[in-house]
Amino acid sequence: MDAARPYVAAFASRFLLMLQYCAAAVAGFAxxxxxxxxxxxxxxxxxxxxxxxxxxxxMSLAQAITYVWMAQALLALTPWGADxxxxxxxxxxSVAYDRLRPVDTYWLWYVRSGAWMVSRAAPRAALMLLxxxxxxxxxxxxxxxxxxxxxxxxxxxxxxxxxxxxxxSSAMLMLVNLVVAATLTDRGAVTLYNPLVIVLSGNxxxxxxxxxxxxxxxxxxxxxxMLDIPLRLYVGQLSGAWAWAGLGLQVFWTLVLILVGRxxxxxxxxxxxxxxx
Amino acid sequence: MNSLALLGRYYAASMRAQMQYPASAIxxxxxxxxxxxxxxxxxxxxxxxxGQVQGxxxxxxxxxxxxxxxxxxxxxxxxxxxxxxxxxxxxxxxFDRVLLRPRSPTLQLIGYEFRLSRFGxxxxxxxxxxxxxxxxxxxxxxxKAVLLAWTIAGGVALFAGLMVLQASFAFWTTxxxxxxxxxxxxxxxxxxxPLSLYAGWFRNLLIFIVPIGCVAYYPVLALLDQPDxxxxxxxxxxxxxxxxxxxxxxxxxxxxxxxxxxxxxxS
Numbered sequence: 001m002d003a004a005r006p007y008v009a010a011f012a013s014r015f016l017l018m019l020q021y022c023a024a025a026v027a028g029f030a031x032x033x034x035x036x037x038x039x040x041x042x043x044x045x046x047x048x049x050x051x052x053x054x055x056x057x058x059m060s061l062a063q064a065i066t067y068v069w070m071a072q073a074l075l076a077l078t079p080w081g082a083d084x085x086x087x088x089x090x091x092x093x094s095v096a097y098d099r100l101r102p103v104d105t106y107w108l109w110y111v112r113s114g115a116w117m118v119s120r121a122a123p124r125a126a127l128m129l130l131x132x133x134x135x136x137x138x139x140x141x142x143x144x145x146x147x148x149x150x151x152x153x154x155x156x157x158x159x160x161x162x163x164x165x166x167x168x169s170s171a172m173l174m175l176v177n178l179v180v181a182a183t184l185t186d187r188g189a190v191t192l193y194n195p196l197v198i199v200l201s202g203n204x205x206x207x208x209x210x211x212x213x214x215x216x217x218x219x220x221x222x223x224x225x226m227l228d229i230p231l232r233l234y235v236g237q238l239s240g241a242w243a244w245a246g247l248g249l250q251v252f253w254t255l256v257l258i259l260v261g262r263x264x265x266x267x268x269x270x271x272x273x274x275x276x277x
Numbered sequence: 278m279n280s281l282a283l284l285g286r287y288y289a290a291s292m293r294a295q296m297q298y299p300a301s302a303i304x305x306x307x308x309x310x311x312x313x314x315x316x317x318x319x320x321x322x323x324x325x326x327x328g329q330v331q332g333x334x335x336x337x338x339x340x341x342x343x344x345x346x347x348x349x350x351x352x353x354x355x356x357x358x359x360x361x362x363x364x365x366x367x368x369x370x371x372f373d374r375v376l377l378r379p380r381s382p383t384l385q386l387i388g389y390e391f392r393l394s395r396f397g398x399x400x401x402x403x404x405x406x407x408x409x410x411x412x413x414x415x416x417x418x419x420x421k422a423v424l425l426a427w428t429i430a431g432g433v434a435l436f437a438g439l440m441v442l443q444a445s446f447a448f449w450t451t452x453x454x455x456x457x458x459x460x461x462x463x464x465x466x467x468x469x470x471p472l473s474l475y476a477g478w479f480r481n482l483l484i485f486i487v488p489i490g491c492v493a494y495y496p497v498l499a500l501l502d503q504p505d506x507x508x509x510x511x512x513x514x515x516x517x518x519x520x521x522x523x524x525x526x527x528x529x530x531x532x533x534x535x536x537x538x539x540x541x542x543x544s
Binding site for chain 1: 459474
């Protein structure tokens with residue numbers, strides 16, 4: 001247990017610090033409500049326009065609506081761009097201190113990045129649950145609301161899958177951090193990577209709604225495990241053997257990205273010039 | 278030096294600064310292009326699965342989207358100063374220096390930065406617009422070209438109005454209100470679909486409160502030679518973009534009130 005203590009402490013301190021950014025959370029929440037409302041209304045219009053295609057769709061409208069609200073709620077859990085603290089540490093040279101600490105740099109940055117994402121996501125998810133999961137049904141708008149999970153099994157799978165999503169996203173974020181560390185800028189390459197995450201994580205459109213011929217490839221790629229797989233488990237769109245396959249894919253990609261990340265860290269650190277004096 | 282020449286100097290300096298890092302500027306532009314073009318990917322996937330929506334096809338939506346997105350891209354070139362006004366000018370006290378200079382603060386803020394990366398968004402908008410127009414077989418005439426220019430001008434005025442309003446609020450809050458992004462970026466998002474797809478309350482919000490519909494939905498209907506399925510009279514469709522200019526004028530009233538009560542935060 002003692003070996004884990006510095007990492008637990010790093011996670012907790014970052015989490016508490018980020019909770020201070022309340023105003024940003026409120027603004028983010030308003031944006032997500034707006035986006036969610038637009039998407040829900042647009043999907044409803046499409047489903048209503050073509051009843052035949054709606055029946056054949058791998059995802060019902062109710063499932064899609066729940067998916068939209070949850071995707072908005074968990075937006076900050078997706079690895080969009082580098083952890084700003086790590087980008088700054090590299091720019092200012094304080095990365096040298098991180099290297100001197102008697103802990104593994106990879107895991108230190110990994111838990112910090114994870115805490116950064118979770119702390120930004122948690123308050124927004126809670127607000128969204130209140131708004132879309134509680135307020136909408138109370139207003140008599142249950143058809144437009146964030147619905148409960150299909151059943152207890154789905155809920156259990158979702159809970160495990162969400163934890164795996166955090167592990168996977170943190171591993172991905174580490175790769176982004178390392179690109180920033182190597183290139184010394186958090187702009188540039190990262191702006192090209194953003195659209196990839198938006199599309200492939202299911203944030204733009206539930207992956208199940210893309211054309212049928214693309215489905216297998218969309219499920220296998222690593223970004224699915226960061227948002228799409230947990231949400232599909234929640235709405236019951238992946239069940240039985242497919243549910244286990246979803247979890248398996250998340251574990252597989254997490255391990256792969258951690259291995260790549262550790263190798264990349266070693267390379268980057270041997271070449272790193274420490275900035276500043 | 279007259280105002281336009283001064284603005285030219287401001288922008289030339291800003292562009293030179295950005296071109297010090299040409300690779301970064303190009304990548305930011307490409308990123309802006311890609312981040313916005315993927316919106317159309319989702320729309321395409323929905324049409325691929327569902328065929329049509331209320332009689333609209335992919336080409337129609339692309340025209341709606343292209344018009345509103347082009348308006349926003351053009352606005353974004355020259356409103357950066359207003360966008361970050363709270364955090365960069367009020368909070369830091371830098372607005373004191375702006376007020377001391379013998380030029381209007383509005384001009385100086387317009388000249389604050391000219392962001393080259395916005396060419397990526399503009400390119401995306403125009404590409405989507407003209408591909409959409411080709412898909413619906415839109416016949417371009419001089420009248421239609423004028424209508425398009427008028428529509429985009431109205432959209433630019435509306436988005437500029439939102440930016441000025443956002444900056445005006447900063448006189449009271451001393452911070453940039455991120456909530457306004459809902460109306461700017463979110464406005465583009467909302468304006469890319471015909472209003473008839475939305476619920477009534479949301480439609481009214483987009484017509485009467487923040488008139489996004491007036492600079493996208495109505496004039497684009499005229500561009501596509503479609504009557505309004507919601508029943509607006511035909512003369513209103515090409516007239517609607519004027520609301521954008523009204524909105525801008527109202528925003529400048531708020532801006533003046535803000536400047537009049539400005540007290541420095543400096544020490």
